[in-house]
Structure formats: structure tokens, C-alpha cells
Amino acid sequence: MVTEGQFPKTFGYVVYKITFPNGKIYVGKDVSSNGHSVRYFGSWDSSIVEAEFTREQLEDFSLRKQILFESSDKVEVARMEMRMIKELEANNPKKGYNRTPKFRPAELPERDQMREGHEFDGQNKCID
Template identity: 55%
Template sequence: MKVIYKITYPNGKIYVGKDLTDSINYFGSAAHAIIAADFTREQRRDFTIRREILWESEDASDAEVNAQEIHWIRQLQANDPAIGYNRWPKLKLKSEATS
């Protein structure tokens, strides 16, 4: 099973990723330094994250999974630093999109 998932951190920010093996123990490859900067040492001592499956397929190609990942990152605005931890695809600001 191939899945697209959303991780929600205690501060409400999200990370959207893909898992081609449906591993229950996989929580993505978000940049740890970016996430760590949002939490104090005390907050890091005990916290809970949530992992939700947004989309799944038994027979999608890897290319289809990649397209779904991009779709969900954009749909949920996970690449907006105020909302999420995805840094790709690069967020297009409205002024950039119209120029």
C-alpha cells in the first residue's frame, strides 16, 4: 500500500509526506532543525504528534504517488512556513503567481 499522510505537531503546524511501503513507524523526512526551532527544550520533553492517512492506493505508480504528494502539500498549504514544514514545492506568493 502506498500512502500520503499528514503529520500534525503540537503547535498545529503540519507536514505532508508519502510512504511507498505503508510503514507504521515512518514519520517523514522533514528538516529536523526547522521543527526543533519551534519548540523549547521543555516542550520537547513530552509531546504528541498525529499521523493521518490522506490518500492510499494499492496499485498507483510511484509517479502517481509523487503527484498526489504535491497535490496535498499545495491543497493544505503545508509549504507555507506559517502553516507547515514542507519546503518543497516552493511556495508561490500571490505577487509571484500573477507576474
């Protein structure tokens, strides 16, 4: 029975994505004993996020939370969280707020590592 002010449990364990007003994302998991809570928004580092917004922007601040994956298996959710962090590049400081696993630029395709202002041949080799 749900009492006033409570939400019924509607999800098992989940992987979710939070999108911030600047377009950056955070991917996390909720494996609480009672399954996913609508009130849970992860453990992202608020000091890193706050540094990217003005006080005025923080006064009217909206987040979007999306459930990406659900399972009754905590191990499967943990694996999927790591997979989604890497696939979505949520650990790339230019794209997201995840700090683990550590982002390594070498993981990017070579074309994404090219610096602006240089000319490249058809095989991604710098020719200037």
C-alpha cells in the first residue's frame, strides 16, 4: 500500500543518464535495496558542475534523467553502467561529469584527436 507522499516502486536496479543544461551528461546506477528511487540523482561531483555555471544559472537549474537499462541483477547493472559510460563518453570532461573509469584520449578514433588548424591527407596523416 502506498501512503501519501510515497511513490510506488516502479523500477528494479537501473542505469540512468542525467543531462545537464550545458548538454554534458552523467551516467550512473541505482542498486538500492528497494530498487530505483525517483529521488536518486547519483553521486556526481557538485563542485565540478557548479564551476561551469553562474550563480544566476544555478538559480533556475533543470536536469533530465533517463533510464537507460533495468535489471534485477546488480552485477549486470554494474557492467552496463561501465559500458554506457564508455559508449556515451560520459567520462570525457568535454562531454560529461563521470570521472571513472578515467578517460583516455587514445580511446577516441584518430580523426577525433586531430588538432584544428592542421591539414591532413586522406589517411589522417598531418601534411603541414
